[in-house]
Amino acid sequence: MSGRAVDLSDNLAFDEGFPHATFTWLRDNDPVHWHDATPKSPDGEGFWVVSRYDDIMEVFRTPAIFSSNTGGERTGGGTTLKDERAAGKVLNYTDDPQHKTLRQLVNKGFTTRAMALLEDNLHERANLLIDSFPEGQSFDFVQAFARELPLQAICMILGVPQEDRAHLCDLIELGLEADSPNVVAVEYIKKIQEYAREIIAEKRRNPADDILSTIVHATLADEDNRQLTDEELVNFFILLFPAGAETTRNAFGYGLRTLVEHPEQLARLRDAPDLMRSAIEEIVRWTTPSIYKRRTVTQDIEFHGASLKAGDKLTIWEMSANRDDRIFEDPFTFDIARIPNRHIGFGFGAHICLGAALARLELKVGLAKLFERISDFEIEGPPQWVPNNRLLGLKRLPLRIRFKG
Numbered sequence: 001m002s003g004r005a006v007d008l009s010d011n012l013a014f015d016e017g018f019p020h021a022t023f024t025w026l027r028d029n030d031p032v033h034w035h036d037a038t039p040k041s042p043d044g045e046g047f048w049v050v051s052r053y054d055d056i057m058e059v060f061r062t063p064a065i066f067s068s069n070t071g072g073e074r075t076g077g078g079t080t081l082k083d084e085r086a087a088g089k090v091l092n093y094t095d096d097p098q099h100k101t102l103r104q105l106v107n108k109g110f111t112t113r114a115m116a117l118l119e120d121n122l123h124e125r126a127n128l129l130i131d132s133f134p135e136g137q138s139f140d141f142v143q144a145f146a147r148e149l150p151l152q153a154i155c156m157i158l159g160v161p162q163e164d165r166a167h168l169c170d171l172i173e174l175g176l177e178a179d180s181p182n183v184v185a186v187e188y189i190k191k192i193q194e195y196a197r198e199i200i201a202e203k204r205r206n207p208a209d210d211i212l213s214t215i216v217h218a219t220l221a222d223e224d225n226r227q228l229t230d231e232e233l234v235n236f237f238i239l240l241f242p243a244g245a246e247t248t249r250n251a252f253g254y255g256l257r258t259l260v261e262h263p264e265q266l267a268r269l270r271d272a273p274d275l276m277r278s279a280i281e282e283i284v285r286w287t288t289p290s291i292y293k294r295r296t297v298t299q300d301i302e303f304h305g306a307s308l309k310a311g312d313k314l315t316i317w318e319m320s321a322n323r324d325d326r327i328f329e330d331p332f333t334f335d336i337a338r339i340p341n342r343h344i345g346f347g348f349g350a351h352i353c354l355g356a357a358l359a360r361l362e363l364k365v366g367l368a369k370l371f372e373r374i375s376d377f378e379i380e381g382p383p384q385w386v387p388n389n390r391l392l393g394l395k396r397l398p399l400r401i402r403f404k405g
């Protein structure tokens with residue numbers, strides 16, 4: 001294989017960012033590639049690597065063959081390389097009809113009204129965070145803003161009290177950075193589960209005006225007024241932190257870095273704030289914080305020249321799709337006015353991101369506030385990446401700023 005030889009199952013291989021050269025070669029030469037097992041490969045197994053946009057869309061569109069739950073003789077499954085025992089039990093690890101039921105229940109929390117209520121709160125939070133930036137001195141933008149705003153948003157959704165928020169986020173971050181085959185290492189998941197159980201019990205007893213309370217009490221009339229079970233709720237709680245907080249944090253950190261590194265694009269956005277909408281889509285395409293998903297093949301099938309077997313693990317790489325020059329003109333050019341922009345940073349199909357509207361809102365509010373209040377951004381040093389093959393993002397972004405006069 002040309003480009004940097006990369007073990008895609010090794011988190012540490014991503015500590016210099018996404019291996020674009022490898023994937024450009026794969027798209028051109030071996031679009032459905034068999035990745036042999038390495039000492040780092042979860043469950044000691046190899047897996048398929050699908051890199052072209054159109055082929056990935058075909059996988060998203062065909063869940064009966066490419067399952068988010070499991071396939072063949074497997075007992076585990078899910079959407080990460082490692083077989084998860086929670087397959088079939090968590091929203092994103094299920095197929096229809098079970099997925100549809102769970103999604104209908106949690107959708108009840110993510111209404112337009114619920115998002116609108118969050119907006120004012122987000123403005124306030126963003127202002128408070130910016131107030132604390134030390135002018136003229138170096139500080140870490142990831143800690144001070146990129147991690148905080150999305151974390152606050154998820155905590156507002158889940159009704160997590162202010163005093164517990166930073167601790168909860170630390171657990172997620174330590175879990176992500178641990179050298180583990182799981183997206184978040186098991187020892188940290190256990191601590192978050194404990195916390196989730198307590199808060200869910202509290203919402204059952206005393207419903208509040210937050211989305212978690214809505215979801216805890218939501219029922220499905222066409223399913224005997226079924227509610228989510230405690231286990232389903234705990235799983236949902238745990239899913240939201242990596243799914244919602246880490247991804248948006250990474251879009252903010254890497255997105256701001258990219259804008260500062262492209263001063264002509266940043267100036268254009270400042271001059272024409274109505275470009276914010278397309279700028280956000282370009283940031284999500286460029287940063288693609290959730291870089292691959294796994295599916296399990298459910299039947300023997302020929303797929304673009306490859307012979308897939310029931311039970312095989314197959315990975316689809318959205319970051320690669322979002323740089324495919326068969327779809328995007330000059331995909332390695334960052335263009336805040338890019339139209340059309342059919343990126344799949346939020347996935348596609350039945351599992352398309354539940355929080356996409358919230359993520360767009362956070363990015364809109366957060367970036368608009370930063371540009372409204374700050375005149376100069378100066379970045380220090382090269383990028384430092386979080387070593388994780390599933391969630392791509394900057395560990396730190398040392399920044400110096402000047403407020404507007």
Ligand code: HEM
Pocket residue numbers: 068079091092093103154157239240243244245247248251284288289290293318344345346347348350351352353354355356358359
């Ligand atoms: C820039 C930020 C975000 C990105 C790039 C992103 C990306 C994605 C992607 C690619 C998927 C598809 C998973 C699959 O096909 O297996 C997904 C699903 C999901 N996302 Fe997001 N996400 C973001 C923000 C959020 C936020 C803010 C939330 C919640 C508040 C959220 C909650 C979820 C959930 C619950 C799912 C599973 C949906 C299902 O399986 O039906 N995400 N996200």
